[in-house]
Amino acid sequence: MTTPRARLLTPTIAIVTLAVLLTGCAATGNGASSAPTPEAASTGATTSAPTATPTSGQGTTPSTPGTAPASAAPSGSTTASGGSTAGAGDADGARCTVAELSGSIADGGGGGGAGAERVAIVLRDSGTRSCTLQGWPGVSFVGGGDGAQIGNPATLDRSAPHPTLTLRPGHEVQAIVTVEQSGDWDAATCEPRTTDGFRVIPPGSRQSLFVAASGSLFEACASTSIHQLTTTALASF
Numbered sequence: 001m002t003t004p005r006a007r008l009l010t011p012t013i014a015i016v017t018l019a020v021l022l023t024g025c026a027a028t029g030n031g032a033s034s035a036p037t038p039e040a041a042s043t044g045a046t047t048s049a050p051t052a053t054p055t056s057g058q059g060t061t062p063s064t065p066g067t068a069p070a071s072a073a074p075s076g077s078t079t080a081s082g083g084s085t086a087g088a089g090d091a092d093g094a095r096c097t098v099a100e101l102s103g104s105i106a107d108g109g110g111g112g113g114a115g116a117e118r119v120a121i122v123l124r125d126s127g128t129r130s131c132t133l134q135g136w137p138g139v140s141f142v143g144g145g146d147g148a149q150i151g152n153p154a155t156l157d158r159s160a161p162h163p164t165l166t167l168r169p170g171h172e173v174q175a176i177v178t179v180e181q182s183g184d185w186d187a188a189t190c191e192p193r194t195t196d197g198f199r200v201i202p203p204g205s206r207q208s209l210f211v212a213a214s215g216s217l218f219e220a221c222a223s224t225s226i227h228q229l230t231t232t233a234l235a236s237f
Helices: 004-034 036-047 049-060 073-090
Strands: 101-111 116-125 131-133 138-143 148-150 165-167 172-180 197-201 209-212 229-231
Touching: 101 172, 101 197, 101 209, 116 165, 116 197, 138 229, 165 172
Parallel strands: none
Antiparallel strands: 101 116, 116 172, 131 165, 138 148, 138 197, 172 229, 197 209
């Protein structure tokens, strides 16, 4: 037979059991509500992705200087044009080369004072283009059949004008050379030599051409203590 105390305990146990069940459900609900927290963390990591944009932007920054070599190409064109300018040495108006010139001797207009004679060294444009010359030619006697220089080269008469001269094909210019006669000195001082002619170096050139000349007028003094030749600048005639 059930006592009153037993009847009172039964509802109490039922209430406690229900409370425990409700507590477990509440705990489960709280666990579900906390699940979005990792998702929020994941979303936070996802929002950090735009930081890759500045990274790629920094990557494009070096490419800007990288375009500088392309802009340097015109300087290469400048070099090329400079090369073409140098190549323009064959153009009309450029300095005459030795290969384009021929030389000869002509009357220089009479005596150059006591014991001296004047001769003209004539340079002719034998090329196919117009070219220019300016200044004094180098002039010296040569002999021995091998082009060996005899004596001192000509002194330059710098009192003469020296304009730039343009030679067309077939045209000529001249320098007047004063030749002191070898007989003006005693043989021991002069050391006279027979010559074959003149070595002539056009202004601005390192090459020379040979101009034949013969006769007593062109006897040279081999002694370097004597200055036998004087030349004017090239001039038209």
